[in-house]
Structures are given as structure tokens and as C-alpha cells.
Amino acid sequence: AKYAGRNTIRFFNPDMQAAIDARATLETALRRAMNSDELSLYFQPQVDRDGRVIGAEALLRWLPSDAEPISPTRFIPLAEETGLIIPIGLWVLEQACAQLGAWQADASTRELVLSINVSACQFHQPDFVVQVQETIAEFGIDATHLKLELTESLVLDRIDQVIARMHMLKDLGVSFSLDDFGTGYSSLSYLKRLPIDQVKIDQSFVRDLAHDQNDAAIVRAVLAMSRSLGLNVIAEGVETAEQFDFLLSHGCEQFQGYLFGKPAPIDDFPAKVIGVG
Numbered sequence: 001a002k003y004a005g006r007n008t009i010r011f012f013n014p015d016m017q018a019a020i021d022a023r024a025t026l027e028t029a030l031r032r033a034m035n036s037d038e039l040s041l042y043f044q045p046q047v048d049r050d051g052r053v054i055g056a057e058a059l060l061r062w063l064p065s066d067a068e069p070i071s072p073t074r075f076i077p078l079a080e081e082t083g084l085i086i087p088i089g090l091w092v093l094e095q096a097c098a099q100l101g102a103w104q105a106d107a108s109t110r111e112l113v114l115s116i117n118v119s120a121c122q123f124h125q126p127d128f129v130v131q132v133q134e135t136i137a138e139f140g141i142d143a144t145h146l147k148l149e150l151t152e153s154l155v156l157d158r159i160d161q162v163i164a165r166m167h168m169l170k171d172l173g174v175s176f177s178l179d180d181f182g183t184g185y186s187s188l189s190y191l192k193r194l195p196i197d198q199v200k201i202d203q204s205f206v207r208d209l210a211h212d213q214n215d216a217a218i219v220r221a222v223l224a225m226s227r228s229l230g231l232n233v234i235a236e237g238v239e240t241a242e243q244f245d246f247l248l249s250h251g252c253e254q255f256q257g258y259l260f261g262k263p264a265p266i267d268d269f270p271a272k273v274i275g276v277g
């Protein structure tokens, strides 16, 4: 094909224009949502082998006052493309540290660990480490209970810079979980180089664990490999007792999924039953 120049307007068709308009509308709405109280954090429990709550993952929710909730799988990618994820991600960090501060002020919730999701463009901001440091200081929290969930694609891109930055964050006390593990391309050698504390088995492998031999084999391999590398493993998307039993019998240490609790507002978080004994 011939080079058509930079403004190839003639390639747009009405469907594409409609998609662009819908996106622009969503972007405007998201900007507005940030300045109202339509964004909130939900908390999904993470449990140990005895089913005791040991922490939570903070998950962003957009609940428009006049419409149906909008899924993060829809608005997070948009926020990433438009750069809105930078202020949103900072807001998530602040909310999470505020919640950790509240937990750490109470003996029954002091040991809880809170995980937050960090987007690649947020992590790559030059001042990301400083922002984490300042937020930890602002809320006076013990940062050893703050965990950052990074995806495989984030850590593989600019890996040397990522590793350096992870070490700076670890010096602050923060720990790392490698999210969606198995869905990307990270090799074992990369995993060894990364200063991660935990691997999170993606729910796509957990879903058919009891029936799909391949998924079962992958999960067993991830658990065996992580054990030999000294990494903690958490499985996400655990919905049935059958899945839980399989994971337990192969040595998985932590669990998250509807079987133990759905993401919910903090007032519904079962925090009071925790850490006692």
C-alpha cells in the first residue's frame, strides 16, 4: 500500500467514528468521576491455608451516580491510554495507605497486608518511588504491610530500571506480587532476577483446575518452581472447595476468590475476625 500521509482521515468509517465518540464520552465521564465521589476502593479478602483472613487486594470501582457500575476492565485501559491512571493511581495509593493506617491502629487488624495494583505507566513515572515514600510517611504506616501487584509485562519492559526501582521500594519495606502469573512470557531466569516476594497464579488457570489436565499441570509446576525459588504463592479466582483442595494439596499458601469473599466496600470487610489467635 502507498503511504497515505499522517492524517489518513479517509480510512475512518462510521463505526470507527462511533467508537471514538464513545471513548471520548467515557473519558469525559471518567474525568468527572475523579472529581466527584464515584470512584471507590473495594477490598477482597486474601486468606491463609486455614481460611483465616490475612489481607486484602484493593480493587477500584467506578459507580456512577446515575448509571450502572463500569468495570475496571473497561475503564482502566482507557485511563492508561489517556494518562488519567496517574492521578487515579495516586489516589488509590493514598486510599490504601489511609486504610492500612486504620488497620494498624487496631490490634485485631494490625497484621493485615494490603495489595494494590500498579499500572506500568504509573510505575514508570520518574517520581513513583518518591510518591510511595511520601504517602507512607504521610499516613505513618508500617510499609511492610503494603504490597504492590505488578504484571509480567510491566516487569519485562525496561527490566533493569524496573529491578532498580523495585529495590528502592523494598528498602522502604514494600513487597511485591507478580500478578496474572503464567499469562505472559516471563521465563524462569527473569523470575530469579526479580526481587519479588510472591507469585499470583492467574484465575484463568484456577478456573478449570479440577477438570483440565493442562491447567492442573501448570499450577503444579508453578507451585513447585516457586517453592524452589523461595517465593510465596497466592492463587486468585478460587471459587469452589474443589479448587481450594487441589491448591492446598499442592502446597499453595494463600488464596483469594469468591469462595472466601467478593470484593466489597470496607464496611463489609470481615476485618474484625482477623489476627485474633
Ligand code: C2E
Binding pocket: 044, 058, 059, 060, 061, 071, 072, 073, 076, 089, 092, 117, 118, 119, 179, 180, 203, 236, 237, 238, 239, 256, 257, 258, 259, 263
Ligand atoms: P486483577 O488484578 O487480575 O484482579 C482480579 C480480578 O478478578 C478482579 O476483577 C476481581 O474482582 C476478580 N475476582 C476475584 N475473585 C474472583 C473469583 O473468584 N471469580 C471471578 N470470576 N473473578 C474474581 P475486577 O475487580 O473487575 O478488576 C479487573 C482488573 O482491573 C484487575 O485485574 C486489575 O488488572 C484492574 N484493576 C482493578 N483495580 C485497579 C487499580 O486500582 N489500579 C490498576 N492499575 N488496575 C486495577
Ligand code: CA
Binding pocket: 057, 117, 149, 179
Ligand atoms: Ca491484581
Ligand code: CA
Binding pocket: 179, 180, 202, 203, 236
Ligand atoms: Ca488476574
Ligand code: CA
Binding pocket: 179, 180
Ligand atoms: Ca490483571
